Structure formats: C-alpha cells, structure tokens
Amino acid sequence: MTGNILCEYWREQAGTLLTSVETQALVACFTGNREHSTQIEQATAAAILQRIHGRRWLACGCRPGVEPPPLMGARRHDTGALHINRFGATAHDPGCPFYVEMDERTSPAIAGGGPLKAITGSWLLATPRGRGVSTGTGGKPVGNRSWKPRMPRLGRLLMTILEAAGINRIEPTDVELAPTEAGRPARVRYARLLYDRLKTLDSYELDTRKAPGLTWRDLTCTYLGGLTRHCIQIRKLIPKFRMPEDAQGLFVGVVDGVRREPEGHWVLVRKSKGNGPTATVRILGEPKTSGQKAGAGIGPFWAIAQLASDPTTSRIEPTEAYLHPCYSKAFPVPVDSDLERRTLRLALEQVVYWQSKGVGVHVVKPVLDELTEDEAACRPDFELRLPGGPRFLIETMGYEDDDYMQCKVGTHARMRRLPGVAGLFEHWAGSEEAEGRDRLRRLLTVAVLGASGRYLADVEDDCCTSGDLKGKTEREGEI
Numbered sequence: 501m502t503g504n505i506l507c508e509y510w511r512e513q514a515g516t517l518l519t520s521v522e523t524q525a526l527v528a529c530f531t532g533n534r535e536h537s538t539q540i541e542q543a544t545a546a547a548i549l550q551r552i553h554g555r556r557w558l559a560c561g562c563r564p565g566v567e568p569p570p571l572m573g574a575r576r577h578d579t580g581a582l583h584i585n586r587f588g589a590t591a592h593d594p595g596c597p598f599y600v601e602m603d604e605r606t607s608p609a610i611a612g613g614g615p616l617k618a619i620t621g622s623w624l625l626a627t628p629r630g631r632g633v634s635t636g637t638g639g640k641p642v643g644n645r646s647w648k649p650r651m652p653r654l655g656r657l658l659m660t661i662l663e664a665a666g667i668n669r670i671e672p673t674d675v676e677l678a679p680t681e682a683g684r685p686a687r688v689r690y691a692r693l694l695y696d697r698l699k700t701l702d703s704y705e706l707d708t709r710k711a712p713g714l715t716w717r718d719l720t721c722t723y724l725g726g727l728t729r730h731c732i733q734i735r736k737l738i739p740k741f742r743m744p745e746d747a748q749g750l751f752v753g754v755v756d757g758v759r760r761e762p763e764g765h766w767v768l769v770r771k772s773k774g775n776g777p778t779a780t781v782r783i784l785g786e787p788k789t790s791g792q793k794a795g796a797g798i799g800p801f802w803a804i805a806q807l808a809s810d811p812t813t814s815r816i817e818p819t820e821a822y823l824h825p826c827y828s829k830a831f832p833v834p835v836d837s838d839l840e841r842r843t844l845r846l847a848l849e850q851v852v853y854w855q856s857k858g859v860g861v862h863v864v865k866p867v868l869d870e871l872t873e874d875e876a877a878c879r880p881d882f883e884l885r886l887p888g889g890p891r892f893l894i895e896t897m898g899y900e901d902d903d904y905m906q907c908k909v910g911t912h913a914r915m916r917r918l919p920g921v922a923g924l925f926e927h928w929a930g931s932e933e934a935e936g937r938d939r940l941r942r943l944l945t946v947a948v949l950g951a952s953g954r955y956l957a958d959v960e961d962d963c964c965t966s967g968d969l970k971g972k973t974e975r976e977g978e979i
C-alpha cells in the first residue's frame with residue numbers, strides 16, 4: 501500500500517503522524533489477508549496499539565474534509581490481545597484498506613434517543629391486557645445529540661422513583677469514617693440507610709384514575725423475599741381498581757442479579773448475608789439491563805419489575821423487569837457502570853474529608869437528563885453541590901468504549917454551561933495510578949473549599965483526603 505495517512509487523535513485534535521512503516525504494519529495486520537503479515541509487522545502494530553491504548557485514538561485520512569474523521573481505537577480482546585476497533589460517526593472510504601463492508605461500528609451512542617425525562621402521571625405502566633409495558637417515551641427527540649442510550653419505559657420509571665425518593669442524593673451526614681479497628685484499614689461507611697428513603701413514597705397514589713386511593717405502600721414491594729406474597733396481596737386488591745384488568749403493582753428493590761434457569765426462564769436473585777436463604781423470583785419476560793456501557797452488567801442492581809395479571813389465570817405475576825447497577829447493596833446509589841463506582845467512592849471519601857474541615861458537600865448522581873441552553877440533553881455522571889453555592893461536575897472517564905468516550909468528550913463543553921456549574925473534573929477511573937487520583941482530590945478540594953469561602957492555608961499537598969484513608973487501595977475502602 502498506499503497513500504494512507506494515519507495520525508494519532510484525541511479530543512478533536514490530530515496529533516503525531518504515523519510513519520509509513522507503522523501505517524503499513526497496521527494495514528498488514530488488521531485488514532485483508534492478515535495471515536500474510538510478517539513478524540516484524542506484527543511487532544510494530546502491537547507496539548502502536550500498546551502505545552495508544554487507553555490514551556489516544558487513530559484518525560484515518562481517507563475522508564479529507566469530513567469531521568470527525570474515521571476513528572480507530574485499540575481494544576483488548578478477551579484473549580488479551582489488542583486489536584483495532586473502528587468507531588465513530590464517520591465510516592472509512594470504500595477504497596480505504598480499513599473500510600469494512602459489515603459495519604462493526606455498532607454504536608448505541610449514535611442510535612441515541614430522546615432526553616431521559618421523568619415519567620409523569622401514572623406509575624402503573626402495564627397495558628390492560630396485563631402483558632407488556634406501554635412503550636411511549638414522551639418528550640421530544642433531540643436528534644442524535646444525546647449520547648445516552650434510550651432507556652426502556654420501565655427504566656425511566658425506576659429513575660423517576662429513585663429521584664423522587666432521593667436515593668441519588670447523598671447528604672454529607674450520610675457517610676462517615678468508620679472507627680479503625682486494630683490492624684484493619686480505615687474505611688468510609690454509610691451512616692444511614694438510603695434504602696429507607698423509599699418509605700417517603702408510602703402515601704403516593706400510583707394512578708389516581710386506574711387505582712384511586714391505592715398507594716405506593718399498597719402496590720409496591722421493595723424486598724425480593726416478600727414478592728411472591730405481595731403478588732397474592734395485590735390479587736385481593738383487584739376490586740379496588742377501576743377495571744379488574746388494570747390490576748397491577750411494582751417491585752422496586754436491590755438484587756444481586758438475574759439468572760437464567762436450566763428450564764429457560766429468568767429469575768431475579770438476591771443473596772442473604774452469611775448462610776441465609778437466597779431469594780429467587782421468576783420473571784415471565786427476559787429482564788432488560790442498562791448494559792450499554794462497559795461494566796454496566798456488574799451487580800448489585802436496582803431492579804424494577806412490573807407485576808401484572810395473567811389473563812388466563814388472573815394471577816398477578818412479575819412480567820417484565822429492568823436492572824440498573826448501584827454502588828453496593830448497603831449503599832444503593834445508582835451508578836451507570838463499574839467505573840462509576842470508583843468515582844463515587846472517591847467522591848464519598850472527599851465528602852468525609854471536607855466534612856472534617858467544616859464544609860458539608862452533597863453528592864448527586866443525576867438519573868434524568870438536563871437540557872443545555874441549546875436544548876441538547878445531557879446527564880453529568882456526578883455532581884458536588886454546596887448548598888446555595890455552585891455545582892461541580894465529576895465525569896468518569898475510561899476507555900472501555902471508544903464510541904462512548906468520543907461522544908463524552910464532546911458533551912463536556914456543553915455541560916460546563918449548565919446553570920450553576922463552576923467546574924468539570926474528569927476522573928480517569930480506569931487507571932489505578934494513585935498520583936492521578938491524588939491530583940484530582942487536590943483539585944476538587946481547592947474548588948470546594950474555595951467556593952465555600954474557606955482559606956486553603958490548611959490544605960497541604962498531602963491532606964486532601966482523610967489521613968486514615970491515605971494510601972489505601974480502592975478495594976479497602978469498601979462501603
């Protein structure tokens with residue numbers, strides 16, 4: 501080959517050009533007859549991918565003038581080997597050796613969806629036939645500018661409920677530093693059960709027309725072990741529904757995961773502590789997950805299940821379910837991925853530290869979209885809020901999904917213009933380098949204490965987190 505031009509690329513900026521030897525090695529190894537590549541080419545290609553993996557992408561020059569250019573990232577196979585991942589909105593030119601006929605750029609981000617808005621009105625979503633959730637999405641679509649994938653309606657209802665109960669909002673007094681036992685590392689622990697906030701919904705009427713007078717407490721079960729009994733209870737409530745076929749309810753609770761049984765059906769699973777019994781409840785349909793992001797399939801999860809009547813038996817049963825990851829079973833703040841758990845941990849450790857400096861900072865995990873001034877939907881990963889003060893955004897960064905990352909860097913500029921936002925910080929959660937984490941802690945501390953009007957004289961270089969936590973690994977600080 502060929503007149504191909506590849507350059508390193510990051511954040512809409514082209515960087516170093518690859519040499520023709522490097523380009524040729526990538527072409528030899530990742531297009532066409534790759535079994536004919538030489539050992540030297542293989543070594544060269546592997547070195548390039550190693551160099552860019554987790555840092556940069558490659559842009560191809562086959563579509564001059566088109567923005568963004570065709571992009572490629574280094575992605576690790578299950579085998580451990582790095583290979584090329586074509587992604588982004590622009591395909592290679594059909595004459596380019598990197599062009600592929602069957603587009604491997606399967607991109608949920610590009611598929612997009614409308615803004616993720618709260619479900620208004622009824623929380624009873626089952627259609628009168630009892631099977632299936634109505635699929636209307638509501639809200640006007642905003643083109644492809646929203647990179648968050650569309651969420652099933654049941655998922656939107658879960659987010660609406662978590663927001664209404666405040667489970668995505670952590671107050672400074674919700675976390676504290678656990679007393680250190682001899683020989684054990686210090687850890688942040690929860691001081692209050694966030695789960696209990698669901699009780700604030702107890703008297704909420706789920707649908708004033710279909711089920712007048714019936715409340716969250718009547719129709720919703722929040723403990724998997726009690727779900728089968730709850731379904732029987734709802735059956736007794738059928739006369740209270742305006743139409744018997746409208747009889748339905750909800751399960752909203754934290755589970756360990758889902759499992760497919762040998763007989764083919766799906767069950768929600770919640771394990772007990774120690775040797776207690778494991779609760780499993782059958783779901784008629786296949787549970788949906790938010791699994792668009794890497795690590796989104798790692799539990800524990802918030803689960804929401806539709807309980808609806810089987811028209812033939814008139815029994816109430818879980819028909820459909822949606823799962824969304826949460827931080828931990830004890831502290832079930834929703835998160836979008838496993839990497840976000842690391843960001844949240846860092847934020848919680850900082851909250852404990854700032855609390856010790858007399859500054860109460862709230863952490864919010866936005867679960868619904870916010871519209872920017874140009875009407876684009878965006879949803880920051882995390883927010884730090886000082887009551888009456890500014891908002892600081894923390895974005896979890898990782899390279900598991902190039903497409904997602906490309907969209908993500910594009911949305912940051914817009915997020916910075918959201919009302920009250922005084923800063924946006926990136927947490928490179930995929931990297932285990934303590935140095936980067938400590939730098940972020942310092943930046944956040946300077947921003948937060950500065951915004952709170954406190955002088956920074958007492959903030960030394962190494963004291964931006966509680967001393968007891970310093971030097972501990974991510975795992976040790978488990979909540």
Ligand SMILES: [Zn+2]
Binds near residue numbers: 592
């Ligand atoms: Zn190309």
